[in-house]
Amino acid sequence: MSDIIQLLPDHVANQIAAGEVVQRPASVVKELLENAIDAKASQIKLIIKEAGKTLIQVIDNGIGMSETDARLSFERHATSKIKNAEDLFLLNTKGFRGEALASIAAIAHVELKTKKETAEVGTTIVIEGSEITAQEVVVTPKGTSIAVKNLFFNIPARRNFLKSNAVELRHIIDEFYRVALAHPNLGFVLFHNGSELYNLPQSNYRQRIVNLLGAKTNEKLVPVEETTEVVAISGFVGKPEYAKKTRGEQYFFVNDRFIKSAYLNHAIASAFQGLLKDGHHASYFLYLQVNPQSIDINIHPTKTEIKFDDEQTLYAILRSAVKHSLGQFNIAPVLDFERDANLDTPYLQTTTGKMPQVEIDRSFNPFSSDTPKTTLTNSGKSVSNSSFNASTSNSSYTKAPAASWESLYVGLESKGTKDAVDFNEMEFESAPETATIYNDVVKDERQYSTYQLKNKYIISTIKSGMLLIDQHRAHQRVLYEDFLKHITVKEAMSQQLLFPLELHFSVQDLEIIKQLQQDLEYTGFIFQDIKDETVQITGVPVSVPESEVSILLEQLISDVENEVPDSNFSVTDLIAKSLAKSLAIKNGKKLNPAEQEHLVNSLFACKEPNVSPTNKTTFITMSVDELDKKFV
Ligand code: ADP
Ligand code: MG
Numbered sequence: 070m071s072d073i074i075q076l077l078p079d080h081v082a083n084q085i086a087a088g089e090v091v092q093r094p095a096s097v098v099k100e101l102l103e104n105a106i107d108a109k110a111s112q113i114k115l116i117i118k119e120a121g122k123t124l125i126q127v128i129d130n131g132i133g134m135s136e137t138d139a140r141l142s143f144e145r146h147a148t149s150k151i152k153n154a155e156d157l158f159l160l161n162t163k164g165f166r167g168e169a170l171a172s173i174a175a176i177a178h179v180e181l182k183t184k185k186e187t188a189e190v191g192t193t194i195v196i197e198g199s200e201i202t203a204q205e206v207v208v209t210p211k212g213t214s215i216a217v218k219n220l221f222f223n224i225p226a227r228r229n230f231l232k233s234n235a236v237e238l239r240h241i242i243d244e245f246y247r248v249a250l251a252h253p254n255l256g257f258v259l260f261h262n263g264s265e266l267y268n269l270p271q272s273n274y275r276q277r278i279v280n281l282l283g284a285k286t287n288e289k290l291v292p293v294e295e296t297t298e299v300v301a302i303s304g305f306v307g308k309p310e311y312a313k314k315t316r317g318e319q320y321f322f323v324n325d326r327f328i329k330s331a332y333l334n335h336a337i338a339s340a341f342q343g344l345l346k347d348g349h350h351a352s353y354f355l356y357l358q359v360n361p362q363s364i365d366i367n368i369h370p371t372k373t374e375i376k377f378d379d380e381q382t383l384y385a386i387l388r389s390a391v392k393h394s395l396g397q398f399n400i401a402p403v404l405d406f407e408r409d410a411n412l413d414t415p416y417l418q419t420t421t422g423k424m425p426q427v428e429i430d431r432s433f434n435p436f437s438s439d440t441p442k443t444t445l446t447n448s449g450k451s452v453s454n455s456s457f458n459a460s461t462s463n464s465s466y467t468k469a470p471a472a473s474w475e476s477l478y479v480g481l482e483s484k485g486t487k488d489a490v491d492f493n494e495m496e497f498e499s500a501p502e503t504a505t506i507y508n509d510v511v512k513d514e515r516q517y518s519t520y521q522l523k524n525k526y527i528i529s530t531i532k533s534g535m536l537l538i539d540q541h542r543a544h545q546r547v548l549y550e551d552f553l554k555h556i557t558v559k560e561a562m563s564q565q566l567l568f569p570l571e572l573h574f575s576v577q578d579l580e581i582i583k584q585l586q587q588d589l590e591y592t593g594f595i596f597q598d599i600k601d602e603t604v605q606i607t608g609v610p611v612s613v614p615e616s617e618v619s620i621l622l623e624q625l626i627s628d629v630e631n632e633v634p635d636s637n638f639s640v641t642d643l644i645a646k647s648l649a650k651s652l653a654i655k656n657g658k659k660l661n662p663a664e665q666e667h668l669v670n671s672l673f674a675c676k677e678p679n680v681s682p683t684n685k686t687t688f689i690t691m692s693v694d695e696l697d698k699k700f701v
Contacts, residue, residue: 080199083145083175084224090172093231094121095240097173097217102248103163104170105129107150108213111271112256115245119262120237122220122228130212133185139192140204143179145171161324161361170215175199176227177220183213198223242266246281247327250320250354253277274304278354282318291398293355295390299382300359302390306337307352309344309395318352323359328375336384339627340391343620355387385630392627519665525656527665534692538669541656542681547671548612549649549682552592555610556641561593563608569597570606572619578626579604585625588644612652621651646682 077085091097098115105113108131118124134142141147148167150156156165173179174196184191184207191209195202221228231237238261245267249257253274259267269280279287290305307318319337321328341351365376377383519529527538555561574582579602582589586596593610609618628647629640654660660668672678672687681687 079145080175083171083199086145086168087172087176088227090168091176091220093240094125094220094237095244097121097125097177097220098127098241099244099248100164100169100173101125101127101215101217102244104215105131105213106248106252106255107162107164108132110212110255112258114258114260116260117238117241117262120234121241122231122234122237124216124218125220125241126214126216128212128214130210133188133191133212134183135185135188136192139181139183139194140201142181143170143174143194143196143199143201147171163326171199173217176224177222178218180216180218181213182207182209182215184209184211186211247320249281250274250277251322251325251327251356274354274356278305289352290354291394293353293390293394295386295393297386299363299379300357300386302355302357302387304355305353306341306355306391306394309341309351312341312345312349312351314348314350316350318354319350320354322356323364323375324357324361326375327373329373330375332380332384333387336388337391339623340388340395342623344395353391357383357387359383388627388630392624519662519669521660521665524659527660527669529669531690534690534694534696536669536688536690538672538688539656539681539686540658540660540665540668541653542685542687543668543672543678544653545649545681545683546675546678546687547649547668548652549645550675550677551612552610552645552648553641555593556588556591556645559591561591562611563593563595564611564613565595565608566606566615570609570615570618572604572606572622573602574604574622574626576602581626581629582622585629585640585644588640592644592648610648613648617651621648624651649682 090100094117098117098121102113102115105127108129110129110131112130114126114128116124116126116128138149144167146167147170148165150162150165150167170179175198179194179196181194181196182191183193190206192204193207193209194204221231242259245257245259249255249267249269253272253276256271257267257269258265267281269277272280275287275290278290289307289311291308293302293304293306295302304322319334321330321333337351337353337355345351359377363378519527521527521540522537525540527540527543529536529538579599582604583599586599590596593608593613594606595608596604597607598605604622606618609615613621625644625647628643628650654668679687
């Protein structure tokens with residue numbers, strides 16, 4: 070029997086390869102733009118006619134090609150970008166397979182004009198269906214112009230498969246966006262049928278986004294910035310209130326390359342959880358820089374998926390970075406995220422940091438004083454849905470007179486608290502003797518010893534001078550000790566819900582909830598059922614408004630996930646910290662005098678009032694002496 074295997078002629082092989090590389094005009098646009106960038110162009114012009122069906126032309130001012138290179142560039146596997154397989158792992162160019170031009174030339178009429186900077190004249194080559202039909206010397210500026218005409222002229226089936234001009238143009242613009250967003254330092258112009266659609270000057274990331282998406286975008290952007298050993302993240306997320314029903318404005322770039330990643334997208338979505346209306350999607354423009362060796366770059370040229378070595382870590386870092394930004398810019402109405410301390414240290418390091426040892430004095434009862442008790446009633450003025458009100462309105466609270474809270478600190482200094490404040494000095498100058506401060510009766514001004522500054526600090530006078538409290542941190546401390554106490558003594562008050570709350574979680578998240586279930590129940594949560602990605606809650610801690618349960622648990626899950634994986638953290642402490650962080654009153658929240666005083670007193674009824682649960686200073690004092698010195 071005779072042999073039957075034969076080598077396909079080049080032009081047929083090229084056509085087959087072209088099927089993979091070139092699906093539609095937009096694929097050509099992508100390849101040509103990327104080549105121009107690889108050629109170090111600073112100005113790139115894209116000219117389109119009939120949605121790319123009749124013309125796609127890219128003109129750049131890059132390094133150009135010599136006459137020989139110009140011819141070679143259309144050969145399959147002809148590339149200037151890698152020489153051997155190892156180069157693949159160090160790649161920082163877009164292309165490397167040497168397939169694009171060969172493929173495009175197999176299925177279209179291509180006209181190339183190119184000149185290197187130092188050359189006197191340039192080269193022009195005309196190719197039709199892989200056949201060079203002309204090559205000449207031309208006068209042309211530095212750089213390269215490639216015009217691709219009549220795409221799929223020799224494959225009618227493919228041509229007929231193209232969608233309407235509107236659809237194909239949309240695809241082209243999508244590609245243009247991806248490339249332009251990844252390279253704001255380059256100028257881009259896009260013409261369609263003779264009219265200029267975009268003219269993007271060289272700029273920075275923010276301006277590029279604004280130039281593409283419109284001036285109004287500027288105010289919608291919240292910067293995201295995070296650098297760790299694994300990844301450097303920069304870019305922006307859109308404020309939740311501007312979220313759209315379409316997923317349009319979602320961009321990840323890894324090492325300046327647009328990628329799609331459902332997994333990382335989920336990280337962002339979960340950072341936004343609770344902040345978006347149903348069916349709305351957060352927009353984001355996030356730029357990740359990773360070591361090229363930590364990603365699998367050997368992906369198909371038209372594919373945008375990417376494989377990371379350590380996707381889970383990336384997920385955690387990304388989610389945390391976005392949450393942090395949303396919190397820092399006061400976007401998150403409820404959650405104010407502390408910077409995740411874990412991200413300051415290299416991820417893989419095994420921390421041997423001392424876990425905070427908060428020990429609960431079970432006999433301690435801040436309410437045991439003889440002073441009359443006051444039941445808080447929310448005055449009509451107080452803002453509803455305030456976590457502060459929510460967390461206080463259900464508890465009867467005793468306003469401990471100065472002397473009694475002072476006694477709580479006996480021996481504190483001997484424990485080696487740094488920057489220890491002399492608590493004996495911290496006697497309120499005019500601590501109100503009675504605790505009728507929540508009466509509707511307007512109190513005499515001088516009975517309040519506090520003043521709120523910038524809706525952020527509470528100023529009070531003490532015997533030695535002045536006390537300045539950070540309201541958010543102070544409240545975190547108060548809530549933290551409260552939760553710890555409840556978890557430790559295992560007797561929290563629950564507030565029964567009228568209707569069970571049904572929350573949905575991913576399988577992974579559900580596992581975490583199960584792990585925390587017991588401790589959460591000690592804080593006052595009542596779980597009726599945890600199964601099939603659904604959690605049914607019938608009771609919540611008295612301090613937790615029902616509307617915030619979902620976001621609270623979401624934050625908790627994220628906090629657990631962001632823990633250094635094998636550090637031996639205490640779940641109890643973590644829960645208390647997370648809930649406190651979520652529920653604490655925010656900076657920017659106006660507090661009425663009664664609330665201010667209540668907070669001050671609660672803080673000093675804490676065991677460790679001088680630091681927040683994350684070890685940040687909650688208050689400072691300034692003595693009259695120090696003040697006097699400032700007035701000399
Ligand atoms: P790849 O980009 O994978 O190397 P291409 O087929 O896209 O393969 O291009 C082949 C080669 O042609 C490139 O490696 C490059 O040397 C050259 N080339 C293509 N486009 C340009 C351009 N705009 N300017 C300069 N050189 C180019
Ligand atoms: Mg290329």
